[in-house]
Amino acid sequence: MRLLLIEDDDILGEGLRDYLRAEGHGVDWCRRLADAAAYRGEPYDGLLVDWQLPDGSGLDWLREQRHRGDTTPALMLTARDRLSDRIQGLDSGADDYLVKPFAPEELAARLRAITRRVSGGTAARRRFGEVEIDLAARSATVGGVPADLTAREWAVLEALVLRAGRIVAKTDLERLVLGFESELASNALEVHVSALRRKLGRELIDTVRGLGYRVGVPQ
Numbered sequence: 435m436r437l438l439l440i441e442d443d444d445i446l447g448e449g450l451r452d453y454l455r456a457e458g459h460g461v462d463w464c465r466r467l468a469d470a471a472a473y474r475g476e477p478y479d480g481l482l483v484d485w486q487l488p489d490g491s492g493l494d495w496l497r498e499q500r501h502r503g504d505t506t507p508a509l510m511l512t513a514r515d516r517l518s519d520r521i522q523g524l525d526s527g528a529d530d531y532l533v534k535p536f537a538p539e540e541l542a543a544r545l546r547a548i549t550r551r552v553s554g555g556t557a558a559r560r561r562f563g564e565v566e567i568d569l570a571a572r573s574a575t576v577g578g579v580p581a582d583l584t585a586r587e588w589a590v591l592e593a594l595v596l597r598a599g600r601i602v603a604k605t606d607l608e609r610l611v612l613g614f615e616s617e618l619a620s621n622a623l624e625v626h627v628s629a630l631r632r633k634l635g636r637e638l639i640d641t642v643r644g645l646g647y648r649v650g651v652p653q
Contacts, residue, residue, distance in 0.1 A: 435479035435545065435592060436460040436610040440470050440495075441511065442487050446534075450482070453538040458572070458585035458592075460611050467495050477610060478506050479596060480545055485512035485523070493526050500527035507548045509541070546570045560595055560652035565634050567595050574634060581633045586611065590626045594639065594649045603646040 437454060441447040442465045451463045464470050466489045481499075483492040496508055510528040512519070523531045530544050547570075560567045564577045572588060574581045583591065593610040594602060602610070608623055627639055627647060640648045 435589075435596075436477065437462070437480045437482055437545075438470065438473055438476070438478045439463045439482045440465075440467065440487065440492055441482070441484045442466065443484075450538055450541065454542070456585070457542055458589045460589065460609070467492070470495070477606060479593075479610075480548065481506050481508040482541070483508060483510055483528075485510060485514060493523060493528075496528060497526045509544060509548065511536075511541075546572070560598065562638055562650060562652055563635070565638055567591065569595065576634055583630070583633065587626050587629055587633075590623070591630055591634075594647060595652075598649050599651040601642050601646050601648045607647060 437459055439447060439450060439454075439461055441450065441463065444465075447463050447465065451461045454461050462473055462476075464473070465487075467487055468489055481496070483496055485492045487495075492512075493510065496510070499506070499508075507529045508527060509530045509532060510523045511532055511534060512523070513534045515533045520531050529548050532541060532544060560569065565574060566578075567574045569592065572592070574583060574588075574591065589611045590607065593607055604623060611623075627641075631639055638649055640650070642648055
């Protein structure tokens with residue numbers, strides 16, 4: 435998943451960014467709402483938003499995103515633990531609400547839960563011929579046999595599966611996998627796609643010449 439993290443605490447922000455990247459997610463981290471404006475229009479699979487930020491309310495920012503028609507799943511991060519705060523956060527557009535302090539493993543689990551809900555529960559499992567992909571469990575099998583994917587290979591596969599049936603441009607796929615702060619070697623994406631085809635079958639990922647990559651609509 436490509437995630438936008440808005441968190442002004444340097445220790446927490448850096449820790450979450452590094453943990454989530456190690457899990458195979460692409461993370462763009464900013465400390466202020468003004469910085470988040472630079473990412474407007476970017477394709478994200480999830481938003482991680484602190485409520486109280488130096489230049490405003492993350493909750494107000496999220497409410498504005500919803501008014502703009504942005505339906506990206508969002509997780510509110512905050513030290514505010516009253517019932518009325520949780521209700522306000524969820525009613526303002528957050529899909530989940532996590533009270534600080536929390537373990538990064540719990541945040542990752544809640545992201546997986548959001549994926550299941552947004553996907554419609556069992557739809558988190560997608561089948562493409564002999565290939566079955568479980569977005570929540572972050573796993574793939576071929577004919578029932580688990581495929582051994584690296585974190586980066588999974589990130590590429592997940593980005594394509596979440597956009598099944600659509601062509602994803604190479605530059606967009608690179609940003610979905612890594613975000614802006616890291617760079618892939620010039621042929622790294624092709625290497626990962628080649629590895630996925632070797633492990634999952636050449637039919638899964640189509641190359642649309644001059645445009646990008648695509649996986650078909652799941653069965």
